[in-house]
Amino acid sequence: MGKQMDDIVFEGRNKDYGAYVLRNKYPKNLKRAIIIAFGCFILLSITPKIKRVFFDSSEDAPLEYYRELEITLMQPPSSGDKPNVILKSKQSKASSASEEKEIKAANKEEAEAQKKKQDEQNNQSKTNKDSTSNAGSAGNKDGDQVYTNVDRSPYFIGGEDAFFEFLKTNTQYPAAEKANEDEGICALSFVVTIDGQVEKIKVVRSSGFKSFDEEAIRVIQLCNNKFKAAIKNGKPVKSICRIDITFNLD
Secondary structure, eight states, X not given: OXXXXXXXXXXXXXXXXXXXXXXXXXXXXXXXXXXXXXXXXHHHHHHHHHHHHHTOTTTTOOOSOOOOOOOEEEOOOOSSSSOOOEEETTOOHHHHHHHHHHHHHHHHHHHXXXXXXXXXXXXXXXXXXXXXXXXXXXXXXXXXXXXXXXXXXXXXXXXXXXXXXXXXXXXXXXXXXXXXXXXXXXXXXXXXOTTXXXXXXXXXXXXXXXXXXXXXXXXXXXXXXXXXXXXXXXXXXXXXXEEEEEEOOO
């Protein structure tokens, strides 16, 4: 049998040298590595099947966990005065009847409250109208009546902008309140006569400061003969005006 390649290469050399031993054992080591790798591949490929056979016997078993949900339905938003109602499933007839009775009672109370409020407003409006009419007829027997409902309201000569500019120019801020940085709003009512005079100036809502109220009255008095009278049925008449005068430091 002829010499192998390794014997020829290492002829005359020390064969105890590590390279000779490694080269001589290389075919056996390669064959062993291939067998081990192939075995591992086969083992990995059949592992899932082994797992299903021995460890996953309950594959078709039903799920253990589930939750039964109770669905509630909400009515769409109501366009009237009736409150929205939640409809619940599995309610007893007794509870449904009780809830319906409560809803009807609530609707009835709300309707009564609205009716009462409307009646109060109507009575107040009627009272104001009667008081104004009585005041006008009792004021003077010659027809000198003060009107609140007119065809054309009285107006400041020059227009609204001119009126507010007049108030701004002629209103004096009280010194004590200015020093204390006090502010307030005074609501006044006054009568504009047929010839444009201002009379019967009253504080409808006080500013909370006497000096503010007095200054507001004073500046309205300066508007005497600066108004055009109101018109009703084509004739000038006495009428009431109302205005808020604001005192602020802006």
